[in-house]
Amino acid sequence: MNYQYNEQFAAATRQFADTAARIGQLTLDNAQKAFGLQLATLEENAEATFSFFGEAAEVRDFDGFKTLLPKGVQIARENVERAISAGQEVFGATVKTNEAIAQIAKAQLESATAKAQAAAETATAQATKPAKRR
Template identity: 85%
Template sequence: MSYQYNDQFAAATRQFADTAARINQLTLDNVQKAFGLQLSTLEENAEATFSFLGEAADVRDFDGLKTLFPKGVQVARENAERALSAGQEVFGATVKTNEAIAEIAKSQLESATVKAQAAAEKVVASAAKTTKRR
């Protein structure tokens, strides 16, 4: 009898470990994508900003400063757009990852419910047989 409980416990533990490993892998993949995207966005923004600053260092007169101002605004706008786009992409990927994790949890809950119902039906059937014998 205790072998049966040990076997059930071992199976449940194995299933829990497999599920946790899948969830961890999904989470790590999402973090890796998000970090890579944010890093590449930072790199592009820094490159554009330093390029602009290089141009600004070459300005020697007021007319050059007048032409530099619109370029500065353009660089700032593009940097903000890239950052916003990256943030939206990271958010979308995180939502998809959370949906996948929720689906895994849902399937585990459904599986546990089916097993519990089967065990309950077995107990009810056993109790019904015992009652009929008396």
């Protein structure tokens, strides 16, 4: 009897470890995507900004500054748009990851419920079975 409980416990532990590993991998993949996307956006924004600063350093008169100002505003707007777009993409990926994790949890819960129900039905059937007489 003790062996049966040990086997059930070992099986449940393996199942929990497998589930935790799948959830951990999903989470790690999502974090990696988010970090890569944010880093790429930061790189693009920094490149555009430093390019603008390079042009601004070459301006020597007021007319040059007047032509440079709209370009600076345009670069700032594009930087903000890229940052917002990256944030939305990261959010979308995170939502998808959370949905996948929820599906795994739901499947685990359904599996555990089915096993418990089967065990309860077996126990009920054994309890209602007439005792064998000698």
